[in-house]
Amino acid sequence: MKIAVVGGGGREHAIIRTLKKSRNADVIYALPGNGGIAGDAICVGIGATELDQIVEFAVEKAVDYVVVAPDDPLAMGLVDLLEARGIPAFGPESKAAIIEASKAWSKDMMKRYGIPTADYRTFDDPEKALEYLKTAELPIVIKADGLALGKGVIIAATREEAEAGIRSIMEEKKFGKSGDVVVIEEFLTGPEVSVLAFTDGKVIRPMVSSMDHKRAGDGDTGLNTGGMGTVAPNPFYTDEIAEECMKKIFLPTVEAMNNEGRTFRGCLYFGLMLTEKGPKVIEYNSRFGDPETQVVLPLLEGDLLEIMMACTNGTLADVDFHFRDESACCVVAASGGYPVSYKKGYPVTLPEDREGIFIAGTKLQDGVQVTSGGRVLGVTETAPTLKEAVDKAYETIRKVSFQDMYYRKDIGARALKALEK
Numbered sequence: 001m002k003i004a005v006v007g008g009g010g011r012e013h014a015i016i017r018t019l020k021k022s023r024n025a026d027v028i029y030a031l032p033g034n035g036g037i038a039g040d041a042i043c044v045g046i047g048a049t050e051l052d053q054i055v056e057f058a059v060e061k062a063v064d065y066v067v068v069a070p071d072d073p074l075a076m077g078l079v080d081l082l083e084a085r086g087i088p089a090f091g092p093e094s095k096a097a098i099i100e101a102s103k104a105w106s107k108d109m110m111k112r113y114g115i116p117t118a119d120y121r122t123f124d125d126p127e128k129a130l131e132y133l134k135t136a137e138l139p140i141v142i143k144a145d146g147l148a149l150g151k152g153v154i155i156a157a158t159r160e161e162a163e164a165g166i167r168s169i170m171e172e173k174k175f176g177k178s179g180d181v182v183v184i185e186e187f188l189t190g191p192e193v194s195v196l197a198f199t200d201g202k203v204i205r206p207m208v209s210s211m212d213h214k215r216a217g218d219g220d221t222g223l224n225t226g227g228m229g230t231v232a233p234n235p236f237y238t239d240e241i242a243e244e245c246m247k248k249i250f251l252p253t254v255e256a257m258n259n260e261g262r263t264f265r266g267c268l269y270f271g272l273m274l275t276e277k278g279p280k281v282i283e284y285n286s287r288f289g290d291p292e293t294q295v296v297l298p299l300l301e302g303d304l305l306e307i308m309m310a311c312t313n314g315t316l317a318d319v320d321f322h323f324r325d326e327s328a329c330c331v332v333a334a335s336g337g338y339p340v341s342y343k344k345g346y347p348v349t350l351p352e353d354r355e356g357i358f359i360a361g362t363k364l365q366d367g368v369q370v371t372s373g374g375r376v377l378g379v380t381e382t383a384p385t386l387k388e389a390v391d392k393a394y395e396t397i398r399k400v401s402f403q404d405m406y407y408r409k410d411i412g413a414r415a416l417k418a419l420e421k
């Protein structure tokens with residue numbers, strides 16, 4: 001079969017590496033891919049949001065199946081367009097991708113169906129939002145309604161910060177139209193867990209849990225990023241909590257989406273917070289997480305292409321797969337200055353064995369990979385224990401270098417501490 005994977009980051013590299021092991025994946029195209037993905041797939045210079053060109057390419061090359069990895073093309077309706085041309089694709093249709101594309105919509109949905117989440121209000125008028133903030137309890141969380149590359153969330157400790165947040169999102173339009181509406185919600189505390197789950201709209205089968213490290217600096221300091229590292233499984237996510245999440249969150253979400261006429265097929269990502277009052281949904285994503293995917297897929301025992309196609313076809317209950325009872329750790333190497341401003345174009349040195357290296361932001365220049373993004377790559381290692389996986393990942397990342405490279409030194413530290421207890 002000919003497969004096309006839309007996207008070009010570390011997540012897509014991990015997906016492509018895993019698809020390569022699938023029995024029926026004969027040819028894999030990446031649109032657009034990147035300098036590292038080029039070693040594993042045929043990269044085609046079409047961007048992930050160039051929908052018409054993607055569809056034309058798929059038709060012309062007689063692509064059998066398309067995997068749409070990033071949020072934007074999903075929200076824009078790429079899966080719908082492909083299906084209209086008879087090309088099956090992994091990922092939700094646009095009307096189901098709304099679960100990530102509009103936080104106001106997903107909050108209202110959770111409220112309607114009694115799915116546990118933070119209390120909230122939504123506003124489309126900045127004056128009313130500012131008025132509400134005068135008496136709201138602090139700290140308070142302000143979120144741009146639409147897609148904002150994971151950066152549209154402000155946790156305000158003071159009224160001044162909250163007010164500045166509203167002005168930057170709603171008036172200065174820091175995230176463009178994504179900020180026409182804001183969600184203002186209650187500040188929750190507790191360990192965070194990412195759970196990615198396959199669903200065909202009938203059954204939902206969670207993957208191994210993971211823990212993201214979103215802040216740029218050690219000890220969870222500094223700015224929010226797309227994610228600086230991950231570990232799996234997440235030690236805070238016990239079997240008992242998993243069962244509770246299945247009953248109160250995962251199944252009700254699948255049913256809610258069906259009820260709303262927005263059946264979700266693909267990878268549903270639950271960003272959870274384990275609060276004293278039980279697990280609550282912090283966010284939904286309509287896709288695989290990045291860099292969660294880089295620790296989840298290396299633990300998969302099963303045929304990813306078969307699983308994905310079963311999500312599309314409604315036969316997920318029949319597929320045999322599981323996750324190895326091991327641990328994984330991914331440490332991201334970023335360009336100095338990320339997530340604010342950074343230079344590109346530095347040559348990247350990699351170790352000989354690249355099996356666990358997922359490239360996020362490089363391009364090929366005269367046959368050499370040079371940096372082309374903020375997050376440049378992730379190093380993933382798996383091992384029987386988390387401690388070994390963490391140690392191995394740090395050992396490998398020391399063999400990687402490029403100018404101004406930086407990485408967090410404490411990926412997995414919080415998880416290891418939790419395991420000690």
Ligand code: AMP
Pocket residue numbers: 118141143150151152153155185186187188189192214271282283
């Ligand atoms: P999101 O993009 O919605 O996942 O939010 C980014 C990060 O902000 C999350 O991973 C949390 O660490 C934090 N966050 C979001 N909502 C809340 C909340 N209601 N209470 C506390 N922290 C939150």
Ligand code: GLY
Pocket residue numbers: 150212226227285288289290291292
């Ligand atoms: N790592 C968080 C995300 O993919 O949204």
